[in-house]
Amino acid sequence: MHASTVARGLTCLLPALSQNPHDPYSLMTRQELPVPDKNLDVVFPQEEGNYLLDEDGLSTLPSAASTVVRWEEGLIPQACAEISQDPTSVGDNCSLEKVEVYNVTYADCSEEPWVFCRCPDAADNLQDVVTHFGQIPVLARDFVRHVVLGADFTTPEGIVPGAIAIIEDGDIVMYGENSNIVLFLHETGHLIDQRYQPEGSDRSYAENEEFRNIADNDTCVVDEYAKNSYSELYAQVLPVLAYEWNIGAINELEGVADDTCMSGVKEAITGQVAPYLVHQAENAALAPPVLLWSD
Ligand SMILES: [Zn+2]
Numbered sequence: 001m002h003a004s005t006v007a008r009g010l011t012c013l014l015p016a017l018s019q020n021p022h023d024p025y026s027l028m029t030r031q032e033l034p035v036p037d038k039n040l041d042v043v044f045p046q047e048e049g050n051y052l053l054d055e056d057g058l059s060t061l062p063s064a065a066s067t068v069v070r071w072e073e074g075l076i077p078q079a080c081a082e083i084s085q086d087p088t089s090v091g092d093n094c095s096l097e098k099v100e101v102y103n104v105t106y107a108d109c110s111e112e113p114w115v116f117c118r119c120p121d122a123a124d125n126l127q128d129v130v131t132h133f134g135q136i137p138v139l140a141r142d143f144v145r146h147v148v149l150g151a152d153f154t155t156p157e158g159i160v161p162g163a164i165a166i167i168e169d170g171d172i173v174m175y176g177e178n179s180n181i182v183l184f185l186h187e188t189g190h191l192i193d194q195r196y197q198p199e200g201s202d203r204s205y206a207e208n209e210e211f212r213n214i215a216d217n218d219t220c221v222v223d224e225y226a227k228n229s230y231s232e233l234y235a236q237v238l239p240v241l242a243y244e245w246n247i248g249a250i251n252e253l254e255g256v257a258d259d260t261c262m263s264g265v266k267e268a269i270t271g272q273v274a275p276y277l278v279h280q281a282e283n284a285a286l287a288p289p290v291l292l293w294s295d
Pocket of ligand 1: 186187231232
């Protein structure tokens with residue numbers, strides 16, 4: 001099977017193929033890194049976590065109109081070919097020969113399509129995923145290079161992720177039937193966190209001292225999942241901000257506590273993601289993100 005490289009233009013996304021090894025963010029070696037205090041209070045109830053924001057609002061955000069065109073059979077982007085062979089991304093259940101590849105062009109970024117790759121046993125309905133991804137405000141969507149749909153997956157460590165972000169490349173793998181806007185916002189949060197990686201550090205912004213200190217001064221986090229690592233803590237805040245800016249205050253939702261106890265991280269993350277997360281038309285006039293990847 002041929003591998004074809006795909007580069008999105010500068011207008012809407014970023015130059016493509018990086019040679020960096022895959023590093024599924026959600027699976028990074030957490031043991032080596034400091035983690036948030038497990039005893040912190042949580043704002044969202046234990047069961048649902050911030051998925052409550054999907055059912056109660058974010059799922060109703062408008063999605064950019066889209067056109068989906070399948071690639072000629074036998075062609076696959078290099079990155080999708082690599083992901084389909086990567087035991088830490090999809091395991092053995094994504095046959096390279098059977099990956100379906102689609103150009104997905106959204107009306108709010110008509111210059112260049114996003115490329116979606118679908119493994120043969122992926123359970124999510126492609127059009128649903130296209131719709132969920134199109135609900136992400138275009139400037140935040142712009143951090144993402146490829147979207148890969150995979151079957152349910154258990155990592156060699158026994159973790160069953162809903163999705164992963166491959167932060168070096170900007171690719172998101174969505175597993176099983178997990179696709180929704182909250183998960184896309186979370187994974188996009190990892191990509192934005194990586195964009196703010198401090199100079200000289202090999203970790204994202206959230207895994208560095210400045211953010212850890214801010215988080216440690218708060219007395220709560222979004223939900224239990226946010227306690228897994230400082231980068232998960234960061235990514236869990238994005239759906240909260242998207243909800244507040246596009247829909248309303250979260251503490252009006254049933255079962256959700258007052259979140260002033262995490263105002264430190266909210267303020268820090270707001271400064272980084274605000275330009276990318278608002279659905280207003282004037283957003284189109286904002287400058288595009290600084291390039292995430294250099295050649
Ligand atoms: Zn994550």
